[in-house]
Amino acid sequence: MMRGQRWATELAIAAGFAGIALGCSVAALLFPPQSQTERLMVVAMAVFLVSALARNMIAALATGAMAWPFLNGFLVNTAGQLAWHGNDDLIRVATLISAAVFGAMIGRSNAAHHQAQARPSTHLTSIDRSQHTTSYDTAPPYGSEVPQSNQPVTVQRPQHPPSQSG
Template structure:
């Protein structure tokens, strides 16, 4: 008689987020590369497009990061947006409402990415548990939910 036995030891854990310093290194390198690409293609006269591109980068980085990495990721992206996305290039400035808005957009993008990743991972883990095999007495056939 053939008996089907589950080889797994239970539900797979939710993936662990990437370490914060690695996320910040990726934010630094990605924002630098993206800023250089945008300055080459469109120049520094369209900061809204640069904000959108850096917000997408921040959201993508948020998908693999911890919530504690969000402020640093947003600041690093803002640093390159402010320093190289608006004229005069290479000069950091603070323009009150504009920079506050940019920082808020970048922080929100990072937090949305991180929250979305946590939600998707938790949902996948719940499905794995809900669709798994119920432990039974020895000799019984496995039952599914």
């Protein structure tokens, strides 16, 4: 897979599953069961990172949705049983989905930024100051004739006489 390409949806969902499992494991090892907010933040960071790397919004949403049963069953209830805890679970779901969406958006934005920097410039590329010419790689300046070949275009600059102060 080339740099800058988003992951295939199936691969990104599988990576999301693995990232959530790893995030839940880390959260369980680092924080006791009564530290629900800290555990949620660790899992949300895992969802964010996988989504940012994948840059696939569908997979990010699937990862965020998949994270709630893991969090609820293994880190909130600790016995693998799912249960709805009212507003607390609503906040957990919103946090996980938000982490997924923001992760995918930041990943896409970062990839677009790097892609824009990697594109070759179509602007002025070289100046031969001794000949007073400007060479353009792809497009002539506005108002010039379009060349008939694929050769670079050279535009001759008028030479101005030196100004005399008096």
